[in-house]
Amino acid sequence: MIQKKICMLGSFAVGKTSLVRRFVENMFSDKYLTTIGVKIEKKNVNINQENVSLVIWDIAGEDGFHHMKSSYLRGMSGYFLVVDKTRASTLDSAKDVRKKINEVYCDIPCILLFNKMDLTGQWDIEDSVIEELHHEGWDIVKTSAKTGLGVEEAFNRLATKMLEK
Amino acid sequence: MNDSISLKLLDALDIVVLEHGEGHAFTLLSGRPRWISDLLPDLSTATDSITLSDELSYLGNFIVDAYAFWQSGSTGKLDSGIWCEVNRSGDNCFFEASAFNLENKRILIIRLGGYGMAENQLILQKARDNLLVYEDLFRTEKDLEKYSIILETEVQKRTHDLRERIKELNCLYNMSKLIEEKGNSLENIFNGTVNLIPDGWRFPEITCARLTVDSKVFTTQNWKETVWKQTGAIVLHGRKIGTLEICYLEERPVGDEGPFLKEEQGLIISICEHLGHVIGRNEAEQGLIKSYQILRKTFEDTISAIATIVEIKDPYTAGHQTRVAKLSKAIALEIHFSDEQAHAVHTAATIHDVGKIYVPPDILSKPSKLNDLELKFIKRHVQSSYDILKSIEFPWPIAKIALQHHERLDGSGYPNGLKSEEILLEAKIIAVADVVEAMASHRPYRPALGIDKALEEISKNRGILYDSDIVDICVKLFNEKGFKFEE
Numbered sequence: 001m002i003q004k005k006i007c008m009l010g011s012f013a014v015g016k017t018s019l020v021r022r023f024v025e026n027m028f029s030d031k032y033l034t035t036i037g038v039k040i041e042k043k044n045v046n047i048n049q050e051n052v053s054l055v056i057w058d059i060a061g062e063d064g065f066h067h068m069k070s071s072y073l074r075g076m077s078g079y080f081l082v083v084d085k086t087r088a089s090t091l092d093s094a095k096d097v098r099k100k101i102n103e104v105y106c107d108i109p110c111i112l113l114f115n116k117m118d119l120t121g122q123w124d125i126e127d128s129v130i131e132e133l134h135h136e137g138w139d140i141v142k143t144s145a146k147t148g149l150g151v152e153e154a155f156n157r158l159a160t161k162m163l164e165k
Numbered sequence: 166m167n168d169s170i171s172l173k174l175l176d177a178l179d180i181v182v183l184e185h186g187e188g189h190a191f192t193l194l195s196g197r198p199r200w201i202s203d204l205l206p207d208l209s210t211a212t213d214s215i216t217l218s219d220e221l222s223y224l225g226n227f228i229v230d231a232y233a234f235w236q237s238g239s240t241g242k243l244d245s246g247i248w249c250e251v252n253r254s255g256d257n258c259f260f261e262a263s264a265f266n267l268e269n270k271r272i273l274i275i276r277l278g279g280y281g282m283a284e285n286q287l288i289l290q291k292a293r294d295n296l297l298v299y300e301d302l303f304r305t306e307k308d309l310e311k312y313s314i315i316l317e318t319e320v321q322k323r324t325h326d327l328r329e330r331i332k333e334l335n336c337l338y339n340m341s342k343l344i345e346e347k348g349n350s351l352e353n354i355f356n357g358t359v360n361l362i363p364d365g366w367r368f369p370e371i372t373c374a375r376l377t378v379d380s381k382v383f384t385t386q387n388w389k390e391t392v393w394k395q396t397g398a399i400v401l402h403g404r405k406i407g408t409l410e411i412c413y414l415e416e417r418p419v420g421d422e423g424p425f426l427k428e429e430q431g432l433i434i435s436i437c438e439h440l441g442h443v444i445g446r447n448e449a450e451q452g453l454i455k456s457y458q459i460l461r462k463t464f465e466d467t468i469s470a471i472a473t474i475v476e477i478k479d480p481y482t483a484g485h486q487t488r489v490a491k492l493s494k495a496i497a498l499e500i501h502f503s504d505e506q507a508h509a510v511h512t513a514a515t516i517h518d519v520g521k522i523y524v525p526p527d528i529l530s531k532p533s534k535l536n537d538l539e540l541k542f543i544k545r546h547v548q549s550s551y552d553i554l555k556s557i558e559f560p561w562p563i564a565k566i567a568l569q570h571h572e573r574l575d576g577s578g579y580p581n582g583l584k585s586e587e588i589l590l591e592a593k594i595i596a597v598a599d600v601v602e603a604m605a606s607h608r609p610y611r612p613a614l615g616i617d618k619a620l621e622e623i624s625k626n627r628g629i630l631y632d633s634d635i636v637d638i639c640v641k642l643f644n645e646k647g648f649k650f651e652e
Contacts, residue, residue, distance in 0.1 A: 012293050032297075034290045036259070036282065037247035040222050055222055069246060071230055087300065124304065 001044070003053045004162050005075050006155075009068070009101075010082035011093040012061030015115040018145035019082065020058045023155050028146050035060040038072060047159045054159060062093065073101065077162040078109035080154065085114045085142075086122040091129070109161035111139045113154055118144040172196050178276070185235060185271035189216045189228075200277050203252040204260065217273075223248040224262060224275070231264035235271040247282060329367060333432045336365030340436065344443050351447050355383045358440065362411060365432055367425075371414040378407035378444065389414060393424050397437035401445050409437050471516045479521055479529040485602060488650045490514035492598040492639070495648055497591075499638045509561035510591045517567045517595055520549025532609045544579050547571050562589065570595040573630040593632040597623055597639050600631070605650060616643060616650075 008016040017035050021027050024043045039058040044051060057076070062068050073079075079101070081094040094112065101108070114130060116122075134140055141157065143150035175182060175195040182195040192214050204224065205215065217228055227245040234243040245262035252258050259278030264271070343349060343357040355376050363372035363385060375390075376383040378399065391412045399407035411433060413424055421427035472486045493514040497507040521529060524546050528539045535543065547568055554564035569592035572578035574585045578596075588596075604619035620640050627636040642648040 013297055032294070034286065034293050035249075036286045036289060037249065038223060039249040039257070041251065057223075071226065074226055074229065087304075089300065 001051050001053050002163075003055055004077040004159065005055045005057060006158060006162075007073060007076045007079040008056065008058045008082060009079055009094075009097050010061060011084070011087075011090040014061065014082045014084040014087075014090050015145050016061065016080075016082045017058050019080070019113065019115060019143060019151055019154075020056050022145045022148055022151045024056070026148075028148075030146070043155075045156065045159055047156065047163055050163065052159055052163065054155070062097075070104070073105065076105075076108065077165070078111075078158045080111050080113050080158065082113045082115055083125070085116050086119050086124050088124045091125060107165075109139075109158055109165060111141055111154055111158050111161075113150070114140065114142045115145060117142045117149055118146045180277075181275045183215070183217075183273045183275070185231075185273060186214070191215050191217055191273065194272075198277075200252075200258065201275070203258065204250065204275070223250070224260075227262050227264075228273075231262075231271075231273060234264050235266060238266055240266060247278060247285075329426070329428060333365050333428060336361050336432065337435060337439070340439055344439070351444065352381070352383075354443055355381070355440070358436065359383045359385050362436070366411065366429055367420075368413060368417055371417075373412050373414060375410045375412075376407065376440070377410075378440070387414065388412075393417065395422070395425050395430065395433055397433040399437045399440045399444070401441050401448075406444065407437075407440070409433060409440070468512055468515050471519055475516075475519055475521050478526060479524075485606065486515050486518055488602045488606075489517065489595065489598045492602060492642070492648065492650070493591075493594050495642055496594050496598060496635060496638050499642060500594075500634065506561075506591075509559075509563070510566075510594055512559070512561070513563045513566035513570075513591055514595045514598065516554065516563070517550060517570050517599070518546060519553050519567070520546035520551070522553075523549045530609045534610065544571070548580050562591075565589060566591045566595060568592075570599055572596070574632065575629055577630065590632075594635055597631050597635045601639060602650060620644075 008020060010016055012034060013032055017033070017039065018028060020039075020041055021029075024041050035058055037060055041056045041058065043054050043056065045054060046052070057072060059068055059072050081098055082090075083094050084090045098110065101110075112133065114125070130140060130142075139157070139161075141150045141154040143154055145151060172195060176198060179198060179200065180195065181193070181198065181201050183191040184194055185191055205217070217224065223245070230245075231243060243264040245260075247259055247261050249257050249259050259282045260275060261278060261282075262273065262275045264273055266272070339361050340358055343354050343361070349357075355378060359374045359376045362374040363369040366372040373385045373388045375385075375388050389412065390410070391414060393413035393416060395411045397409045398405050399409065411429075417424040420429075422430055475486065476484065490511045494507050494511040497510040502510065524542050528535065528542050531539065547570065551564050551568035554567055557563070566589055568580070569583060569588050572581065572583040572588045572592060573596070574588070574593075576582045576584040600623060601616070601619040604614045604622055605616045607613045620643060623631050623636045624640060627633050
């Protein structure tokens with residue numbers, strides 16, 4: 001079976017672990033539990049009649065206390081940049097991460113996830129900004145780990161992109 | 166420490182020690198705890214050697230770095246960092262690995278994370294929770310700043326709008342003052358209005374106005390027709406009777422209607438409506454004045470006609486009432502009666518003897534002294550005057566004045582023997598004028614006694630029969646102010 005490494009990247013508390021949990025276990029918890037180091041999960045999927053084992057590296061979000069080791073990214077086939085739609089600063093962090101990755105790796109499939117779409121009253125990022133990013137060429141999926149919105153679609157789309165490479 | 170103790174110690178600390186051999190092969194130097202089989206399934210069956218490839222997710226990834234480290238011969242230590250894997254029971258297991266170069270041996274240790282890692286996680290969790298709270302506060306502060314700016318802009322806009330509204334209200338208020346100013350002609354109102362307009366508009370210094378009503382034109386001094394123009398129609402009874410035009414002399418930013426605001430369009434409509442009302446009111450006032458004048462003339466003519474009827478019947482006293490009326494009015498004006506009051510006195514005096522119409526002509530023109538019965542007839546004329554006049558709705562108590570004009574202060578008069586305060590002031594005036602005129606004129610039973618005799622008579626009875634002030638004024642009128650009865 002083909003094995004593909006996916007990295008979950010983005011600021012802390014944007015919902016990376018929740019997205020993985022929703023995808024792998026179809027579960028969600030409102031309680032925020034920070035990730036230490038790296039958490040590795042696996043899920044087999046079938047993409048275009050091909051079985052693929054996705055090894056998901058849920059990497060602790062970067063902040064003033066924790067910096068991501070570049071060796072974590074070794075061997076990755078694709079990655080998600082996760083943004084919390086209720087915190088505009090997390091979009092800046094995601095852009096920074098992508099810039100750093102592009103300096104070392106080229107042409108690795110990436111999808112930008114705008115998570116916490118269910119918190120409609122707290123959105124801090126205008127839809128027009130997302131639209132603009134889309135025009136700039138970002139592959140974007142709006143997700144909610146809480147409701148499951150866009151989660152399956154995001155993983156399937158990334159898996160397809162990785163297989164097409 | 167002997168090997169047996171070392172192995173037990175490593176077991177107790179949940180540490181597995183491996184030595185790197187050739188290729189990807191490792192030899193187990195420590196015990197074989199149960200937890201390691203979740204991480205390295207091959208190790209549970211191997212005797213003394215195991216192969217670790219880079220396919221082993223996190224550990225495999227670390228091995229790549231460890232090879233480079235061992236190769237370098239470094240004496241330090243290379244840590245993998247903590248990672249978490251889900252064991253067969255579905256529980257999260259934390260691990261940490263380190264690589265050493267020890268006495269030319271390449272050592273790899275793998276440690277199962279326990280309480281210490283949970284504590285680390287707790288500390289990091291708290292730090293990040295605090296960071297989220299701080300971020301939230303910062304965002305709230307930023308929001309407050311943003312709202313403060315929005316609010317300030319809104320306040321500025323509303324203040325500006327309010328100032329504009331005040332300007333408009335001032336314009337309408339000053340226009341109302343102009344309209345209500347007593348005696349202000351329509352032309353003054355029109356002129357004043359066009360000059361009030363610039364201050365009501367957004368850019369007064371470049372605003373000019375022109376008002377056209379019928380064929381008359383009123384403009385501000387700076388009037389010049391431009392393309393930045395607003396117009397309003399003045400309508401009266403559904404017919405357009407004029408136009409108000411307002412122009413900006415220079416171009417200004419686009420507002421609601423060209424460079425003008427919708428409020429300014431509202432203002433021009435209000436001004437035109439006001440002007441329409443003013444013109445309408447003026448027309449109505451003129452009509453009313455004309456009607457009043459006609460009515461007043463009719464009234465005067467009627468009074469005069471009534472007076473004439475009596476004088477036709479009593480030619481000897483022809484003109485008596487007219488002369489009494491003239492003197493009575495002069496006295497009234499002299500004692501500072503208003504024009505209206507003086508007119509009332511004049512009217513009452515003009516017809517005060519209307520009751521004589523019931524006195525037989527023989528008695529009226531009898532050339533000798535009258536007997537008691539005849540005198541009684543004569544005295545009845547005041548009651549007759551009252552009876553004739555009381556049914557007519559005069560604006561003043563004409564009938565009562567006529568009734569009382571033969572009353573005297575001491576109560577010796579007729580028909581009711583009223584005294585001083587009971588007698589109307591108008592009746593007291595006519596009483597004096599009546600006596601003076603009668604004595605000064607010719608009568609069928611005697612020749613004219615002359616004005617001096619008449620004045621002597623009233624002066625003699627000043628304060629007794631006649632009101633002192635009225636007597637004094639009457640004497641003054643003849644002696645000092647040149648009053649004369651016309652023939």
